[in-house]
Amino acid sequence: MxxxxxxxxxxxxxxxxxxxxxxxxxxxxxxxxxxxxxxxxxxxxxxxxxxxxxxxxxxxxxxxxxxxxxxxxxxxxxxxxxxxxxxxxxxxxxxxxxxxxxxxxxxxxxxxxxxxxxxxxxxxxxxxxxxxxxxxxxxxxxxxxxxxxxxxxxxxxxxxxxxxxxxxxxSADEHDAAVAMISHLPHALAAALIASASETPSAIHLAAGSFRDLTRVALSEPDAWTDILRTNRTAVAHSIDDLVERLASFKELLLHDDPDVLVERLSLARETRQRLSPPVALVRVALSDRPGELGKVGSALQASQVDIRDLQLRHQEHGGGGILSLSVRIGETDVLTDALVDAGLEVLI
Incomplete structure (x- = not known):
């Protein structure tokens, strides 16, 4: 020090x-x-x-x-x-x-x-x-x-x-290539997905969790990200080319209707994604659209003393409540579920 x-x-x-x-x-x-x-x-x-x-x-x-x-x-x-x-x-x-x-x-x-x-x-x-x-x-x-x-x-x-x-x-070159793929390309992809969905009738209004997850970074400040993308434009362009090739390959799998290879690709993606974070178990809670619901969740978390690894709230666009997904260590789902039920909440099985 x-x-x-x-x-x-x-x-x-x-x-x-x-x-x-x-x-x-x-x-x-x-x-x-x-x-x-x-x-x-x-x-x-x-x-x-x-x-x-x-x-x-x-x-x-x-x-x-x-x-x-x-x-x-x-x-x-x-x-x-x-x-x-x-x-x-x-x-x-x-x-x-x-x-x-x-x-x-x-x-x-x-x-x-x-x-x-x-x-x-x-x-x-x-x-x-x-x-x-x-x-x-x-x-x-x-x-x-x-x-x-x-x-x-x-x-x-x-x-x-x-x-x-x-x-x-x-190294500098290794860094620039890596962030082009894992950080800069997702911003370009999110912008493209938003634009495509906006031009597809009803798509935006039907968008749920997966679309919101994929496009979260589109909320980022445009001037700052224009600066970032321009500064690393060569590496980002290479990443876009790579993604286009992979999407074209995925398209061919669909057109040739090859379910075995499709399952293999999706399984590999799932396994790789799971390695990005420690193993967790998911507890999903239905929340009503009224005051005090999140307070009940807080009381249940305090009572159960579980280790929350992640949480996500999917609120219905037109009201009516939403679903709160709580990620905890494997083995802690039962004690959390009991605490949530004791707090008067509905746990989705």
């Missing part, structure tokens, strides 16, 4: 302010700067920053860790404005851009730069929805150059761990 833990956050939107809130809670001294002074002031009012700077140079002056939390297309410009001789002698610089190859190139003049990308976020922007808990349990990608020193790595790793995340080292 570094002896001195002070950081400068350049960019006080959702990610920058969330980092600042988490580090402040962990005992870091955090200075904030943003080209929009109102953003920085809002972050300070929430306790994210011990102080805010009027200029970028003022913010980074004595900082041991400098975090570039601006949009990805802006970060190379910020890097170009950072001059090694103007930083503290042992200052370490990192960033949060979702594309890494171009950032690593732009940072080549800095002796202690570690590229970063937290694999967490929200469908909102700005400092208002920021939370210090945003990164808990998340992977935080780190990209180190051959010149990166052990103290520089330890400084950034300390930040990541204080935020409740865990560091994962990969």
């Amino acid at each position: 570094p002896d001195v833990r002070n950081a400068a956050i350049l960019g006080t939107g959702l990610i920058g302010t969330s980092i600042a809130l988490g580090l402040s809670d962990a005992g870091w001294d955090v200075v904030g700067w943003d080209p929009d002074p109102a953003h920085a002031a809002e972050g300070r009012a929430r306790g994210a920053f011990s102080s805010t700077a009027g200029t970028m140079a003022e913010a980074v002056g004595d900082a041991k860790l400098i975090v570039l939390a601006a949009p990805g297309s802006v970060i190379p410009t910020l890097l170009g404005a950072l001059h090694q001789e103007e930083l503290a002698p042992d200052a370490v610089v990192t960033d949060v851009a979702s594309v890494k190859a171009s950032v690593m190139d732009a940072a080549s003049h800095l002796k202690s730069f570690i590229g970063g990308h937290p694999m967490a976020g929200r469908e909102m922007s700005g400092p208002e929805p920021a939370t210090g808990a945003l990164f808990k349990g998340a992977a935080w990608v780190l990209v180190a150059s051959d010149e990166s020193t052990t103290p520089a790595r330890e400084m950034v790793e300390s930040m990541v761990e204080d935020l409740g995340a865990f560091p994962v080292y990969v």
Whole structure:
């Protein structure tokens, strides 16, 4: 752990302010700067920053860790404005851009730069929805150059761990190809699905859980994601080509009516998806459209003391209640079911 833990956050939107809130809670001294002074002031009012700077140079002056939390297309410009001789002698610089190859190139003049990308976020922007808990349990990608020193790595790793995340080292090219597939392509796919459904009579009104799950990321802020997709456009285009080929193959299976191969494909997808999270059991609760229903669920959870791994509420579009799905550890379904029933709720078998 570094002896001195002070950081400068350049960019006080959702990610920058969330980092600042988490580090402040962990005992870091955090200075904030943003080209929009109102953003920085809002972050300070929430306790994210011990102080805010009027200029970028003022913010980074004595900082041991400098975090570039601006949009990805802006970060190379910020890097170009950072001059090694103007930083503290042992200052370490990192960033949060979702594309890494171009950032690593732009940072080549800095002796202690570690590229970063937290694999967490929200469908909102700005400092208002920021939370210090945003990164808990998340992977935080780190990209180190051959010149990166052990103290520089330890400084950034300390930040990541204080935020409740865990560091994962990969190369810049490996990162950009991976996030194109698992993060950037889903946004393009969600936009395409929404557009297609919107042009299909009655489809949007009939949409239920699976469609909502697949298109959740379409709620993300368009300007931010335009920036991300453009920055990683070559890798995203390759991912789209790959998906188009796979969909064409799936189409041929359907047209040739080959149920054995179709079952094999779907089974493989199911098995792979199950490995993304620990084994869980599902308890589904029918909720009426009246006050107090979620309060009953809370009382049942407190009484049962089960470990909730995930939850999802599917509310009927036109009223009438909804279905709450609770994922718990295998073996905990009976005690939760009993508690829910005792609270006066209907559990769906």
